Every structure is written in structure tokens, then in C-alpha cells.
Amino acid sequence: MALTKTQRRTRIRNRIRKKVSGTGQVPRLSVFRSNKEIYAQLIDDVSGKTLASASSMDKEIKKEGNKSEIAKAVGLELGKKAVEAGHEVCAFDRSGYLYHGRVKALADGAREGGLKF
Numbered sequence: 001m002a003l004t005k006t007q008r009r010t011r012i013r014n015r016i017r018k019k020v021s022g023t024g025q026v027p028r029l030s031v032f033r034s035n036k037e038i039y040a041q042l043i044d045d046v047s048g049k050t051l052a053s054a055s056s057m058d059k060e061i062k063k064e065g066n067k068s069e070i071a072k073a074v075g076l077e078l079g080k081k082a083v084e085a086g087h088e089v090c091a092f093d094r095s096g097y098l099y100h101g102r103v104k105a106l107a108d109g110a111r112e113g114g115l116k117f
Contacts, residue, residue: 013096020093021045029078029090029110029117031103038071038102040078040110042090052085054078071102072109079113092117 003011022028027042039055054061054077056070061077063070082090090110097103111117 009096011096016093016096020091022091022093025089027051027082027087027090028093029115030093031095031097031106033095033097033102038067038074038106040074040106042078042082042085042087051087052078052081054081068102068105071105072112075106075109075111076113077109078106079110079115082110083114088114088116090115090117 020028022043022045024044024046027044030041030043032039037056039053039057041053042051043049044051054074056063056074058074058077061070061073082088092107094103099107107117
């Protein structure tokens with residue numbers, strides 16, 4: 001029996017989360033992609049806290065350009081917030097999405113913003 005798209009993504013996501021975990025020194029950069037928006041968070045899994053976050057819904061993000069350009073702006077914003085909070089290294093969690101398109105653009109933007117992963 002074939003898996004649905006969401007079942008397949010959940011299976012991949014669980015496989016990734018077995019290996020990727022965030023700590024206070026090296027938080028996890030988690031990405032969520034909806035059809036319209038994109039969200040990113042730096043998460044400390046040990047204490048269960050979000051250290052920094054950015055999304056395409058934020059007022060600072062310009063809603064100009066295509067979705068990939070907006071995702072890159074979200075990554076830049078998250079990178080700036082993370083460096084201000086004192087976090088320069090993180091572990092990237094693509095949440096079962098392919099490292100392509102908007103997810104790749106967000107990662108590139110976060111790297112430009114000062115994050116290393």
C-alpha cells in the first residue's frame with residue numbers, strides 16, 4: 001500500500017529527529033513550510049525552549065518577491081536574531097522536506113545572517 005504525502009514526510013521527519021537534537025550550545029533550527037508561509041525556530045530540546053524564531057508573517061519581513069525570496073529573508077532575520085541572542089552554531093532540521101527550493105533558500109539566508117551549520 002502506498003503512503004500518502006503526509007505519511008511519507010512524517011516517516012522521514014522521525015528518521016531525521018532520531019539523529020538531530022538541539023542543546024543550549026548547539027540549538028536545532030527547525031523549519032515548517034505551509035503552502036503560503038514559512039516558519040523557522042531555534043530550539044533547545046534539553047530545556048524545551050524556543051531561543052529565536054522568524055516567519056514570513058513577521059512585520060519585519062518584506063512580502064515582495066516569490067516564496068523562495070521571502071524564505072531567504074526569513075532565514076536572514078532568524079540568523080540576525082540568533083547572533084544577537086549569542087547562538088552562532090546550530091543543527092539544521094529540515095522536518096522531512098527536501099533540501100530544495102524554499103527550505104534551501106531559508107538555510108542560505110540563515111548562513112548569510114551569521115549561523116553556521
